[in-house]
Amino acid sequence: MTLAEPHNRVESAVLRGLTRDSAVVRGLARDSAVIRGLARSWSHRATVKKAEPDLDDLFDLGKRDYPNALLPFADHDTFRGLDTDQQDRLRSWAWIAFNKNVMDVEEYVVNPGFDLIAHDGLDSGIGETMALAVHQAMVDEQYHTLMHLNASAVMRRRRGWPMPNKALPDVRTVRRQHEVTSSEPDPRRRAIDTLAYMTVAEISISAYLDLISEDEAIQPVNRATVALHNRDERAHATIADDIAGVVYDTLSEPERDLYLAGLVDAMTAFAGNDFAAWHRIVELERVPGGRAMIDDAAHDGGHRNLVQDFTGIRKLCNHVGAADRIQCDWT
Numbered sequence: 001m002t003l004a005e006p007h008n009r010v011e012s013a014v015l016r017g018l019t020r021d022s023a024v025v026r027g028l029a030r031d032s033a034v035i036r037g038l039a040r041s042w043s044h045r046a047t048v049k050k051a052e053p054d055l056d057d058l059f060d061l062g063k064r065d066y067p068n069a070l071l072p073f074a075d076h077d078t079f080r081g082l083d084t085d086q087q088d089r090l091r092s093w094a095w096i097a098f099n100k101n102v103m104d105v106e107e108y109v110v111n112p113g114f115d116l117i118a119h120d121g122l123d124s125g126i127g128e129t130m131a132l133a134v135h136q137a138m139v140d141e142q143y144h145t146l147m148h149l150n151a152s153a154v155m156r157r158r159r160g161w162p163m164p165n166k167a168l169p170d171v172r173t174v175r176r177q178h179e180v181t182s183s184e185p186d187p188r189r190r191a192i193d194t195l196a197y198m199t200v201a202e203i204s205i206s207a208y209l210d211l212i213s214e215d216e217a218i219q220p221v222n223r224a225t226v227a228l229h230n231r232d233e234r235a236h237a238t239i240a241d242d243i244a245g246v247v248y249d250t251l252s253e254p255e256r257d258l259y260l261a262g263l264v265d266a267m268t269a270f271a272g273n274d275f276a277a278w279h280r281i282v283e284l285e286r287v288p289g290g291r292a293m294i295d296d297a298a299h300d301g302g303h304r305n306l307v308q309d310f311t312g313i314r315k316l317c318n319h320v321g322a323a324d325r326i327q328c329d330w331t
């Protein structure tokens with residue numbers, strides 16, 4: 001890190017008269033060191049740099065593609081009354097929808113947010129090392145999309161069930177983000193919304209991937225896919241957290257409010273079960289009473305959310321001094 005880097009945030013803070021003893025500058029220096037370490041280690045830690053597992057070898061026809069515990073209707077009489085083949089098909093659809101959700105969030109939420117930062121679209125003083133780490137993360141995301149595409153493909157191939165992605169509606173987080181950004185005419189405010197959605201996706205996707213547990217009853221391909229993906233996401237969460245801190249520091253007060261409101265909106269979108277997808281699936285599978293079963297699950301508060309862990313976003317808000325400012329019920 002040198003003074004030759006014109007957008008270096010630590011140096012510019014010092015040049016603005018802040019001392020290195022200030023808590024802000026200490027935090028920046030620590031975060032920058034972490035990012036430098038992640039950028040340096042990428043070539044030997046990233047999943048895209050490793051050999052691919054043989055998915056066909058890992059596929060076990062006798063294992064479930066999705067845990068019952070994550071089905072919002074697993075205890076509903078309609079589901080319990082289905083035969084094993086019908087239940088298996090719903091679990092396989094759930095895996096297809098899970099993968100589609102990951103792929104679409106990577107493509108339409110995460111990478112546009114990273115791209116914004118890679119080009120310092122909010123004039124936050126993103127340095128070369130951060131830009132490098134962000135470009136590496138974008139490569140990771142493209143590879144994750146391929147991994148989840150392959151994970152769905154092997155299931156279709158081995159079971160002989162077509163279950164095409166395009167039969168499903170756009171995913172919930174992408175739908176909501178599109179609503180937010182398409183109604184915002186100001187490009188800078190739209191960029192802040194884009195950043196907020198990326199922040200939530202990147203810091204919280206580990207909690208989503210963790211939902212596919214290490215339970216031995218679950219398809220080994222699926223467990224391997226989420227485990228390999230999650231290894232990269234732990235690094236991405238650190239990068240996204242650091243980006244958020246750098247950008248937040250440079251936003252005006254109204255822009256900070258907009259960003260914090262964007263975090264809350266994105267958490268709400270990201271957390272929820274996608275009942276639009278479930279309605280479509282039970283329709284495609286012609287499940288008798290399926291629509292009523294999904295409606296019952298949607299109206300049951302206990303099944304509303306799939307992702308419940310936003311500890312990382314809460315820590316970020318504490319870190320940037322916005323804990324009392326964000327309008328969020330963390331419970």
Ligand SMILES: [Fe+2]
Nearest residue numbers: 106140141144
């Ligand atoms: Fe990813």
Ligand SMILES: [Fe+2]
Nearest residue numbers: 141202233236
């Ligand atoms: Fe990521």
